[in-house]
Amino acid sequence: MEKTTIESLGQFADKQVTLEGWLYNSRASGKVQFLIIRDGTGLCQCIIEKDKVSDELFEQLGHLGQESSLAVTGLVRADERSVGGYELAVTDAKIIASATDYPITPKSHGIDFLLKQRHLHLRSQGQWCIGKIRHTVIDAIRRFFNDNGFTLVDTPILTAAAGEEEQSLFEVDYFGEPLFLTQTGQLHLESAAMSYGKVYCFGPTFRAERSKTRRHLTEFWMVEPEVAFIELVGLLELAENFVSSIVARVLKDNKSQLESIGADIPALEKITPPFYRLTYTEACEILTSQRAKDFLAGQLEKFKNQKQQIESRIAQLEEEQKGQIKQWKRDKNAAELIELRSELAEVDTKIENNPKHAQLAAEFRWGKDLGGSDETIISQMHDKPIFVTHYPKQAKAFYMKTDRSNENVVLNFDCLAPEGFGEIIGGSIREDDFDRLVTRIKEQNLKQENYEWYLDLRKYGSVPHGGFGLGVERTVAWITGQKHIRQCIPFPRMMDKVYI
């Protein structure tokens, strides 16, 4: 009997095959059982009719627990009613290991519970889809740079010099001397760019920031390209082509996964160059403008309407529950009430945060860095990614090149994913003038002796150059429509919390 996988069932229509996998869900209806099997490549509904198998097997399969492993043999047939378009009419099955009391049921669970069961949660459909998309994103990243003349350069994970600020680094005892886990490969990458021209590094990155939000992990994956002989305009074009190519690849390779997790496919199809371009000063004007005020007020209205609708529906259901109604209706109502109450809690949070964010935006003054909520507002006001460029010098790192036509700002950019997701890229043109760089190092009270090798790059054939870093988990979260990036890495490391 030919073994195959669920994703290639289409090649075996009307043939006998064997599938090996795990029981994902099952239903029974007297003389027929429906077993949903997962094998790592997809889901397949297997039909067991009582008179097609032995009584003993029928009985065993009928009591098989979720996530039991098994091999099933049967006839492949196309059927629209089935999940993947094909189903298996089972003639024989072998239980490899039966499981009982699998903790993750097909119903809803809280996040803490799921993270504690992370080793098992990875098997569930949503996580499987996100993992497949993450795989495509990473492959698309490598493909893009490899196809465009970039050379991969692996930068060290243990670093002596701090990339930016030392308080956000994890310290490691390196034979009695302190070293730090890298938070960027950029400085090393700049030296490699002077060798190869166009380079990139791709690996894990570590930040000891005490940030407990949906956008933060302490360990995450970042890809950083660095290019010699490039100006800000060229860097933005590189970034928008890059991001667009990733989205296009996911749309091409993972349509079914995107659909399955409810991603906004039409919105993703709009992600093509050019992206929006705003200067920091323009962004600042938008935040303090009447337009932003109206926009936020409109949002608040919308949230309040949602809240009212949910509340009146809850009241209606609760009233029904008090009266004399059929048991099945009562059960349906109970399930809907639970859904509605959690929706209500979400809307309440939005209503609570809206005025705070509005105030932060209205009080925004030129010179401050853009905050998370400010980025969210700007991003919510656009349907494509936005580049925000030319930030105030004092809010940014020492290595960013000052704009020679306006010494108050630097030639940097952030790329904000649209519809409220926020920052996925940060980048800049690097200061290439030796004396200016020394001045910036001193201004920020950094020790020059730690940067001697970095300054050498400006001594020996300095050229205009720049690059950026893209966060993989933030990109995956944006593309898949996940609210929290912890679902976008298999084993998330969060502030003060590591489950497995």
Add this chain to the structure above:
RNA sequence: UCCCCGAUAGCUCAAUCGGUAGAGCGAGCGGCUGUUAACCGCUAGGUUGUAGGUUCGAGUCCUACUCGGGGAGCCA
């Protein structure tokens, strides 16, 4: 470091003014030949996060602690 919210059955959540602790899912048993989170009937399942306090009486009020969620700052 700061602000807000929460902890009740294995899981997700109810419990009005402080007055006998309840649903759904999951589990077990039974029924049904096409189910899509199937459906129907029955059964089991609880020291309400921990430690104190107020009260005739505490899931509910007060204090402390533990754990968790969201957000600010900072950032990919």
